[in-house]
Amino acid sequence: MRAQPVSIVGAGLAGPLLALLLARRGFTVTVYERRRDPRAGTVEAGRSINLALAARGIRALEHAGIMDRVRPLMILxxxxxxxxxxxxPALLPYGQRPHEVIYSVGRGALNRLLIEEAARQPRVTFHFERSWAGLRGMPAAQRGTHPELQGAPAAPVIAADGAGSAVRASLVERGLIRAREDPLDHDYKELPIPPASMPTVAARHALEPEALHVWxxxxxxxxxxxxxxxxFTATLFLPREGLRSFASLQTERxxxxxxxxxxxxxxPLIPDLPRQFREHPQGRLGTVHAAPWHSGGGVLLLGDAAHAIVPFHGQGMNAAFEDCIALDALLDRHESWESLFAAFEAERRPNAEAIAEMAIENYGEMRERVLDPQFLRQKSWALELERRFPDRFIPRYSMVMFHPEISYTEALRRGAVQQQILDALDERAATAAAKMETLDLELARRLILAQL
Ligand SMILES: Cc1cc2nc3c(=O)[nH]c(=O)nc-3n(C[C@H](O)[C@H](O)[C@H](O)COP(=O)(O)OP(=O)(O)OC[C@H]3O[C@@H](n4cnc5c(N)ncnc54)[C@H](O)[C@@H]3O)c2cc1C
Structure with missing residues (x-):
């Protein structure tokens, strides 16, 4: 396999990380990216200016040996x-141990760093302003005359070209795979909150700096x-149509x-709000379902190209990075691209489907359930049960965000069992003594030992 050069389409977040990992294993890698080189200082405005980085992403960056360089970009x-x-405002902690935190990281800075690190490898070449346009199907003579298509990708091609993947579209067009995009009927818009002009670092943040703020x-x-x-970067998530919607916000007033x-x-934190609102783009969100993720040993979809999800669990990039280390680990056990790609899909598809489901559910949690007393009570019970039964009960959010050793599928499965236990405890508390605040520890112990 090493004799064959690998082409990666897309130098977003996953593409350069994968290029780095493949080059370390001795592969020659060429990366094609349609944007300009972000190292030249021309970062294009795109999706989400900053992202939440959690344990799965950190594990992948550690595996690549670049966490020391990423750390200065992170904010707790x-x-x-x-x-x-x-x-x-009230803080709802994400976890209960000091390391159970997540980090905000700037997309542009992280992207640049990943490209720099990959480009440092002698076997990696980047071509910017080079778009995928279904090159493999195109006769060589035709490619030669088209300036954008000079140096067309060689197989195997790994598509890391994001949610709107052109590679995925070209595979669909040729009937090699099926794909469905489930659009969300809520859009988003980003609005900047500049640093407050105050004397100390902490005060420079207009809001409590070590938190993800949610209204x-x-x-x-x-x-x-x-x-x-x-x-800070604020993001409004709002229905596209309806009474309270982007469509209803027509005038500055x-x-x-x-x-x-x-x-x-x-x-007061967003200067010139109506103008900013008018000028900033309204982004679409959705979930991508594609099958299969590969065409023989020729093309593989990875990251958002294979499984874009809605951003409400802060896991899209984390899952894409996890894809990269999963593919890297599988290389030890496979001797053809086709079997490698098939094994990758078999391992990652159920996980992608699980996190897609949890990401949609998390929108409801963030915009609504955090206001519900029953949700808050169950959340505190879940933390209490984790303290008492740490080997068996871990809140689902914690499994996803802080426990990369637990797969997304397992987090979804165990999370459902745990929710049934919490509901049973709630019912018992309500009917037995009308003391909703009372956690029946004996019942909890019995249910946990029997079911988890
Ligand atoms: C509003 C929002 C908030 C988010 N917040 C989080 C978060 O907090 N945490 C988290 O983990 N994830 C988050 N995500 C998800 C995250 O952005 C993606 O999961 C992640 O970027 C996927 O990485 P990728 O490399 O697969 O795709 P991308 O990072 O999108 O990279 C794709 C690259 O391919 C290039 N490209 C596209 N088409 C072509 C072509 N035809 N030819 C060549 N190159 C091409 C693009 O220019 C781009 O550089 C968020 C997403 C959105 C929209």
Whole structure:
């Protein structure tokens, strides 16, 4: 296999990491990216300015040996700071051990670093401003005349060209795979919160810096993630159509009134809000289901190209990085691209489906359930049960975010059992003594020992 050069389409987050890992194993890798080289300082405005990095992504970056360089780009988030209307913000910690935190990281800076690290490898070549256009199907003579298609990718091709993957589309077009995109009927828009002009580092952050801020409003929400320069990036998630929707925010007055009513404490933090709102793009979200993920040993889809998900669990990049180390590990056991690609899909597809499902569910949790007393009670019970039965009961959020050794499929499965246990405990508390705050530890012990 090493004799064959590998082509990677897409130098976003997964492409360069995979190039780095393959080069370390002795492969010659060429990466084709349609954008300009971000190392030249021309970072194009794109999706999400910052992202949540958690244990799965960190494990992959450690495996690649580049965590020391990534660390300075990271900013700690200990929990969700929930901004309810008319109440002071309250922190809901993500976990209960010091390391149970997640990090905000700038997409542009991380992307540049990954490209730099991959480009350092003698066997990796990047071609920027080079788009995939179904090159493999095109006669060589035709390629030669098309300037964009000079140096067409050689097989095997690994497509890391993101949610709107052109490689996926070309495989669908040729009837080699099937793909479905389930669009979400909520869109998003990012709005910058500049650093406050205050004397100390902590005060420079207009909001508590070590938290992911969320303004849950049931049908929609605003969130904000911190950046290393003290600024935050806020993102509004809102239905596309309807009474409270992007479609209803037509004029500057509509925007100002909407924010003043729904997010009064955020309004002073976003300068020139109506103009920013008008100028910033409205992004679409959705889930991609494709099958199969490979065409023989010629082409493999990986990362968002194979399984884009909605961003509400903060796991798309983490899952894409996990894909890279899964493929790397499988190389030890396979001697043909076809069997490698098939094994990769067999291992990763169920996991991709599990995290896709949990990501959709998490939207409901972030915009609505964090306001529900029953949810908050069960959340605190789950942490208590984890303290008492640490080998058996781990809250599902923690399994996904802090336990990369537990697969997404296992987190989904165990999470469902744990939810049944929590519901049973809730029912017992309600009917037995009408003391909803009482956690029946004896019942919990019996259920946990029997079911987990
Ligand atoms: C609003 C939002 C918030 C998010 N927040 C988080 C989060 O907090 N945590 C998290 O883990 N994930 C998050 N994600 C998901 C994350 O962005 C993706 O999962 C991740 O970027 C996937 O990496 P990738 O390399 O597969 O694709 P991408 O990073 O999208 O990279 C694809 C690359 O391919 C290039 N490309 C596209 N088409 C072509 C072509 N035809 N030819 C050549 N190159 C091409 C693109 O220019 C791009 O550089 C979020 C996503 C969104 C939209």
């Amino acid at each position: 988030m200990r929990g969700r700071m929930v901004h309810e209307l008319g109440a002071p 849950p409003r049931r049908g929609f929400m605003l969130i904000a993630l911190p950046n290393t320069d003290g600024s 509509d925007v100002q009134d909407f924010f003043t009513t729904e997010f009064p404490d955020a309004v």
